[in-house]
Amino acid sequence: PDMPVDEQTEYLSYDANWEFPSNQLKFDIVLGQGAFGKVMRAEATGIDGTAGTSQVAVKMIKALLSELKVLIHIGQHLNILNLLGACTKDMHKGLLYVIVEYCRYGNLRNHLLRRRGNFVNTMDDDLKENSIVKHLLCYAFQIARGMEYLDSRKYIHRDLATRNILLGEDHVVKICDFGLAKDCYKYDNVYTKKSDTPVPVKWLAIESLTHKVYTTKSDVWAFGIVLWELFSLGGSPYPAMNIDETFITRIKNGYRMERPPQASESQYDIMRRCWAHSPDDRPTFTDLVEIIGNSLQTSV
Ligand code: ADE
Numbered sequence: 001p002d003m004p005v006d007e008q009t010e011y012l013s014y015d016a017n018w019e020f021p022s023n024q025l026k027f028d029i030v031l032g033q034g035a036f037g038k039v040m041r042a043e044a045t046g047i048d049g050t051a052g053t054s055q056v057a058v059k060m061i062k063a064l065l066s067e068l069k070v071l072i073h074i075g076q077h078l079n080i081l082n083l084l085g086a087c088t089k090d091m092h093k094g095l096l097y098v099i100v101e102y103c104r105y106g107n108l109r110n111h112l113l114r115r116r117g118n119f120v121n122t123m124d125d126d127l128k129e130n131s132i133v134k135h136l137l138c139y140a141f142q143i144a145r146g147m148e149y150l151d152s153r154k155y156i157h158r159d160l161a162t163r164n165i166l167l168g169e170d171h172v173v174k175i176c177d178f179g180l181a182k183d184c185y186k187y188d189n190v191y192t193k194k195s196d197t198p199v200p201v202k203w204l205a206i207e208s209l210t211h212k213v214y215t216t217k218s219d220v221w222a223f224g225i226v227l228w229e230l231f232s233l234g235g236s237p238y239p240a241m242n243i244d245e246t247f248i249t250r251i252k253n254g255y256r257m258e259r260p261p262q263a264s265e266s267q268y269d270i271m272r273r274c275w276a277h278s279p280d281d282r283p284t285f286t287d288l289v290e291i292i293g294n295s296l297q298t299s300v
Helices: 063-074 108-121 126-152 182-187 206-211 216-231 245-252 265-274 285-299
Strands: 025-034 037-045 053-061 083-087 097-100 165-167 173-175
Touching (some): 025 053, 053 063, 063 083, 063 097, 108 165, 108 216, 126 165, 126 173, 126 216, 126 285, 206 216, 216 265, 216 285
Antiparallel strands (some): 037 053, 083 097, 165 173
């Protein structure tokens, strides 16, 4: 009908005349990378009616395929968004489907924000307040369990945040967003500023900000930010701060977020330990499973 062309690509067909043999491409350098793939320079032999070789730029999608491979490699765990199947047969037509579990309550951040009203209205009621805190701790515990599993599979998430955690039935939470644009922030020295990959600065550990180093301990830092998000009921980290050079300087100088009002001193202490300057001083996910597990038992 009257829709712009780019909104009706599902109805447009592919024309096999454009098909080009990939063995007639010789790749050399990466021209750019983004969240959904990269652009490489290549020598193409016999393209566009020319007999010899010509220089071309090749755009490629890799995010979904790498996510699929990562999910297969990692294996199943209750607290990660598990793979159910994939449709790869028509990949040559540009079709690739990755089928994962459905989580009816969507991402945890939006869920917390939707629930904010209830949370605040029930704050006077000690019993209900206790049950809210119990749910937050129960989410935190499950996230720590999922991360402990990912660490055991040698997987570094690099973008742990409540927006990347889904909530399913029976308060089960699942970590998602695997394989998306991981090497972009790691190797992308030139394109960092212009890149269309939004780098999750406010979730990044000091060493990731200063040296682009990502380890399970930088995931632990992000876990501390996730705890802050949980206890601020979906709040945005460092609310009053802009992301600029002074942000990194302030973090390096020891600036940390304050205790969210809903968090106890001991819950805030867990966050602070996750934000230790030295990665070695931060707890492991196994430590966190134990610490949070114990506090869940005593808060029942
Ligand atoms: N949004 C993105 N992924 C989802 C999933 N697996 N379930 C529900 N909502 C989603």
